[in-house]
Amino acid sequence: MWIGRQAVRRYQFIEHTADIGLVAYGQTLEEAFANAAYGMFSIIAELKTVRDTTSRRLEINEVDTEGLLFEWLNRLLYFFDVEMLLFRKFDISELDENHMVAVCSGEKYDPARHKLKTGVKSATYHLLKVDREKNQIRVIFDI
Amino acid sequence: MTRWSGTIEKVDEYRWRIPRSYRAGMRVPGLIYADRDMLEHILTEQVAEQVANVAHLPGIVGHSLAMPDIHWGYGFPIGGVAAMRIKDGVISPGGVGFDINCGVRLLRTNLTGDEIIPRIKELIDTLYENVPSGLGSKGKIRLRPGEIDQVLVKGSRWAVEKGFGRPEDLETTEESGEMAAADPGRVSSRAKERGVPQLGTLGSGNHFLEVAVVDRIYEADTARAMGIDREGQVMLLVHCGSRGLGHQTADDYIKQMVTAMQKYGIQVPDRQLACSPVESPEGQAYLAAMRCAANYAWANRQCITHWVREAFCRVLDVSETDAGLELVYDVAHNIAKIEEHTVNSHREKLCVHRKGATRAFPAGHSDVPRKYALIGQPILIPGDMGRLSYILVGTEQAMRETFGSTCHGAGRIQSRTAAKRHIKGRDVLNTLKARGITVRTGNLSGLAEEAPEAYKDVTSVVNVTHNAGISRIVARTRPIGVIKG
Numbered sequence: 282m283w284i285g286r287q288a289v290r291r292y293q294f295i296e297h298t299a300d301i302g303l304v305a306y307g308q309t310l311e312e313a314f315a316n317a318a319y320g321m322f323s324i325i326a327e328l329k330t331v332r333d334t335t336s337r338r339l340e341i342n343e344v345d346t347e348g349l350l351f352e353w354l355n356r357l358l359y360f361f362d363v364e365m366l367l368f369r370k371f372d373i374s375e376l377d378e379n380h381m382v383a384v385c386s387g388e389k390y391d392p393a394r395h396k397l398k399t400g401v402k403s404a405t406y407h408l409l410k411v412d413r414e415k416n417q418i419r420v421i422f423d424i
Numbered sequence: 425m426t427r428w429s430g431t432i433e434k435v436d437e438y439r440w441r442i443p444r445s446y447r448a449g450m451r452v453p454g455l456i457y458a459d460r461d462m463l464e465h466i467l468t469e470q471v472a473e474q475v476a477n478v479a480h481l482p483g484i485v486g487h488s489l490a491m492p493d494i495h496w497g498y499g500f501p502i503g504g505v506a507a508m509r510i511k512d513g514v515i516s517p518g519g520v521g522f523d524i525n526c527g528v529r530l531l532r533t534n535l536t537g538d539e540i541i542p543r544i545k546e547l548i549d550t551l552y553e554n555v556p557s558g559l560g561s562k563g564k565i566r567l568r569p570g571e572i573d574q575v576l577v578k579g580s581r582w583a584v585e586k587g588f589g590r591p592e593d594l595e596t597t598e599e600s601g602e603m604a605a606a607d608p609g610r611v612s613s614r615a616k617e618r619g620v621p622q623l624g625t626l627g628s629g630n631h632f633l634e635v636a637v638v639d640r641i642y643e644a645d646t647a648r649a650m651g652i653d654r655e656g657q658v659m660l661l662v663h664c665g666s667r668g669l670g671h672q673t674a675d676d677y678i679k680q681m682v683t684a685m686q687k688y689g690i691q692v693p694d695r696q697l698a699c700s701p702v703e704s705p706e707g708q709a710y711l712a713a714m715r716c717a718a719n720y721a722w723a724n725r726q727c728i729t730h731w732v733r734e735a736f737c738r739v740l741d742v743s744e745t746d747a748g749l750e751l752v753y754d755v756a757h758n759i760a761k762i763e764e765h766t767v768n769s770h771r772e773k774l775c776v777h778r779k780g781a782t783r784a785f786p787a788g789h790s791d792v793p794r795k796y797a798l799i800g801q802p803i804l805i806p807g808d809m810g811r812l813s814y815i816l817v818g819t820e821q822a823m824r825e826t827f828g829s830t831c832h833g834a835g836r837i838q839s840r841t842a843a844k845r846h847i848k849g850r851d852v853l854n855t856l857k858a859r860g861i862t863v864r865t866g867n868l869s870g871l872a873e874e875a876p877e878a879y880k881d882v883t884s885v886v887n888v889t890h891n892a893g894i895s896r897i898v899a900r901t902r903p904i905g906v907i908k909g
Contacts, residue, residue, distance in 0.1 A: 297496065297839055298469060300838070300840070301839075325559070337802050347695070348682065352675075359672065362618040362619070362621075362672075363617045381891060392560075397558075397559045397560050397871060398870070399840070399873065403671045405499070405696050406678060407497075407498030423498060423671075
């Protein structure tokens with residue numbers, strides 16, 4: 282749903298009994314990838330109070346775009362586990378069939394200012410879909 | 425959600441078959457353990473389709489099985505059991521799940537509810553401080569560089585050698601808490617990096633620590649063999665898994681197998697079922713890595729056990745000997761094992777996937793601890809946090825029908841988002857309080873997701889396994905205090 286150039290909906294949660302899924306939208310596939318990542322971090326934490334003070338550059342190579350999406354989201358979860366980084370901004374500079382480069386910004390979790398919500402164990406391949414025509418993706422998380 | 429419109433046939437009151445003819449490509453029929461009411465609910469989601477999907481996997485024998493706590497998972501159903509021949513079958517990381525060796529352990533005590541209820545708040549607070557829990561919590565254990573490999577090889581034994589627990593704890597842990605043929609060289613550095621800071625943490629989601637009392641004993645002699653002597657006796661339950669180390673290991677190998685499937689010419693109806701031949705390099709590498717993650721989870725529960733004992737003795741001012749606090753048993757409910765079973769009257773080595781299912785070996789089986797040789801392997805089935813939990817034992821019937829497996833818990837009936845929409849964390853807290861249950865959690869909204877209403881009634885779940893004969897109910901406990909991760 283788009284009004285002018287203003288996105289009214291970046292992603293939408295979908296129901297799944299044990300877990301949470303989301304559909305992410307974009308004017309480009311890069312934007313949909315970024316919105317999926319934002320949606321995932323919005324499951325983990327309240328992002329309003331997260332600032333962009335730290336960034337990490339990611340370069341990912343996989344066999345196909347679905348593989349890239351799976352690895353992209355799981356790599357971000359790795360940063361959360363190891364460095365406690367909450368990301369809220371995702372600049373994807375390259376994205377093709379099997380290669381992507383992104384710079385993600387956010388900050389380290391600070392219990393005084395940040396509210397954590399629900400842990401995400403992993404993005405799954407179940408019902409995972411990348412629609413290149415609509416620039417729309419679907420992913421189910423294991424919670 | 426659309427109702428599943430596939431073919432299902434009634435076998436008897438507790439068994440429902442999805443025939444091979446339902447879909448081309450099914451190598452075996454599906455078999456769902458459920459009563460009529462449960463089946464009605466099961467058919468409201470697409471979980472039966474997932475049971476049928478698993479039946480497509482190469483080398484699967486018997487049935488693609490679903491326990492009564494089955495619910496819609498990703499790829500494999502949660503509550504699913506699938507056994508594949510070693511010689512021409514596959515292993516699938518999705519058939520184990522992301523939380524490798526998520527499991528449950530039960531401790532018994534010499535105390536009664538009356539003795540601890542006056543101090544329950546203090547006890548729960550102390551347990552909460554002593555056992556790191558919740559999203560973003562860090563463990564108290566500082567590993568030396570490279571020491572994680574020792575954890576991955578030795579599992580519970582590593583913890584006991586470090587002073588976390590008693591040597592006899594190992595005897596009453598599935599696999600003695602140390603799966604053989606675990607190779608840390610098969611675990612990625614990312615997985616190890618995630619595992620190091622999280623060792624000795626409960627985690628979040630549906631993981632918990634529960635103080636309970638024995639509510640009812642069904643089989644007195646069997647219960648006594650487990651040290652469960654009387655109603656009102658205080659027990660402790662711990663439910664957690666392998667944390668980020670397990671999640672990353674699953675990610676790594678699912679990706680690897682998606683690629684490897686092309687090489688082996690395997691096609692699956694859902695990528696999350698990605699698999700490789702058990703005996704292929706990819707299959708063997710996953711098994712070696714999965715065993716490491718399983719050992720990590722056992723070490724994790726072992727460390728937590730130690731801190732639970734510490735907290736108990738401190739608050740109640742008793743010695744460990746007086747308190748008891750012996751480990752009754754520890755089960756894994758997300759795991760793949762190489763086991764020998766009888767298939768078409770032949771003994772055969774199989775790779776048994778249990779995803780949200782518990783091993784249920786009978787009396788006399790060589791993998792059951794000597795202590796339980798006459799009663800069978802204890803099975804621990806936690807309910808949701810407001811209701812009962814059950815202790816069962818394995819049976820011969822389970823060996824004949826389910827590759828020695830049974831259910832693992834209550835099973836969700838409501839999605840997390842739906843639960844949060846209808847239920848407030850604060851209300852859950854108050855309801856539990858009214859039932860005499862003290863709760864500590866760092867996350868109120870998480871409490872709503874795990875509200876009792878979001879789950880099936882565990883009593884009806886274990887009744888199905890009992891009535892179908894794949895395990896026997898021995899006793900049940902009722903919570904008085906809960907720490908929710």
